[in-house]
Amino acid sequence: MLERFGIQPTQQRIDIAHLLFQRPQHLSADQVLAQVNAAYGHVSKATVYNTLGLFVRHGLINEVLIEPDRTLYDSNTADHHHVYNMDTGELSDIPAGRLAIQGDLGLPEGTEIEGMEVVVRVRSRAAHSADR
């Protein structure tokens, strides 16, 4: 699989890919580091970051910038959108087919579209903290 995406397979990359693709999921670099080290051999922090970046550049996984202070990596590369629960931190998917987006993007001159994503932010209904 790695070879199909033009990536030299190494033990560390195989371990990380194995973890990521056991099921579609959203993981932070830290979680990948911890879980790889728990389930497979030891992999260094630098290698985890390098490998995740490599996978992103080669299209095996997607970066998701939703949480305020860390990047998540999404092993589902099918076109889809996200629902983010701001109270629990839970992140779930909306298949692209379920939403239709129409209209004039009015893209700036000389640019071409790279991706389009909808983020729906929700709160747990109980948590209506009267913010001060």
Place this chain on the structure above:
Amino acid sequence: MLERFGIQPTQQRIDIAHLLFQRPQHLSADQVLAQVNAAYGHVSKATVYNTLGLFVRHGLINEVLIEPDRTLYDSNTADHHHVYNMDTGELSDIPAGRLAIQGDLGLPEGTEIEGMEVVVRVRSRAAHSADR
């Protein structure tokens, strides 16, 4: 204006609000810090962060989580979407009225919608780096 939003006006808060609302714009906390200190009296880093957070909680401005390693603050609170140029870092707006989104969000039980935003990522047409 601050009072209308339930915020005690202080000199620092007035300065920061003044900077933010001179025109609709996207600024990082660092930029706010630098520009306030250049144009008005000295304000500390902690106060800038506290004040921006306060403004967000009270709905004067919005957080925008698009850049990988810093938070932007958007002084345009009208409902709108964003176009992000991944090459230049430039961020521009799409008025909500220009896009129509239809479909079944399938929100998880017990949650209510807080906001919905579309992010369109674009690249400058020249920059097609053959990634390795």
Place this chain on the structure above:
DNA sequence: AAGATGGTCTAGACTGAGTCTAAGTCGCAT
């Protein structure tokens, strides 16, 4: 066999956005 080459991995130092803390200031009520 003995380098030489190039890609990968690693520990640990480093950076920088954002948070925290403990002390200081200010306005206001008693």
Place this chain on the structure above:
DNA sequence: ATGCGACTTAGACTCAGTCTAGACCATCTT
């Protein structure tokens, strides 16, 4: 005057992510 609560501040601190310099390892050369 004194006390109190709200705000601000400098600087220490945290932690995700990057960088660096060296180690490792397979393949190629001679």
